[in-house]
Amino acid sequence: MFERFSSSYFLGRLYVEPYDGAEAAIHRTEHERLNECVYTDGRGVERVDYPLVMKLDTAHFPVVGDDGVPSGTLALPRDAVDSDALPDDRPVLLADAPRAAELLRYAGYDPDDLAPGGPGGSGP
Template identity: 45%
Template sequence: MLEEFSDGYYISRLCVAAYDGEHAVMECTQHEAANEQVYDVGDGIGRADQPLLVKVDESHFPVLAADDVPSGTLAVPDGVLEATRVDDPPAMRSVLVAKPDRATQLLEWFTPYTVNEPDYT
């Protein structure tokens, strides 16, 4: 689902659609697979409970899992969607998913507290 893009991001192509919910979401199985790839700590152990930090155009936002989203879709609340250049959703778009180090860096820039690295032991 995710391909290497840069030192800080993976890339995927998803249908970006408007969503009535409070948070951006994607289908549970896809979210879990992406999460395991992004947060893999070796020996097949991955984190399936973390939000993914995605970038659409210049906007970063967390993505959670949801049962009511079609596979291959990134469902984005209207308020978040307005900050992107997706003018006529649904639309196929390249979506960047931040790797752990980049996500931690971004979260520290945008939160008033320190983000600690997860303890995988």
Template identity: 50%
Template structure:
């Protein structure tokens, strides 16, 4: 699903689509598989750069495989046009994800997802 891209990111292709929920999600089994293989069981969400925005991504059972589903606010922040659409996404490597999530927590320790543009 993802392949090495740079020192900080893996590259993958996922369908990006709107989601009625309150946070970005992908299929729960795929989320767990990526977390196990690439994040070495890192606690917390995966962090993807979709379009122009970094987004914390959680697992959910109601999302098709190969898809990342974004709430309207997150979707508009990415700049992705005409969803659903197959898009290249960057998955932050575990150390970069921790750094990004740490910046978000420093900005607002009570809500990681809202902080730092999440």
């Protein structure tokens, strides 16, 4: 679904649509799988519920898992996007662990909640 694009991002394509939720979301199973690939290092028990950070156009979004979002879809809060331009199949960037930790700190997440193994922790 995503492949390395740069030193800080992976590139993928998702169907992007507005929805009535408060946070950006993808299907929970996909969220956990991406979390394992991007944030974990395979040592011990590791959390897979950290917010992912995705970039669409010029905006970054902390992304949570939600069983109500269809597979292959990035659902964005209506007030955060131009609803006239969506839904659409779009390229999406996924931040790697160090970049995600930096962006999540900017968004107000507690850095102590993000390590170890989470964004910027001991994960890849």
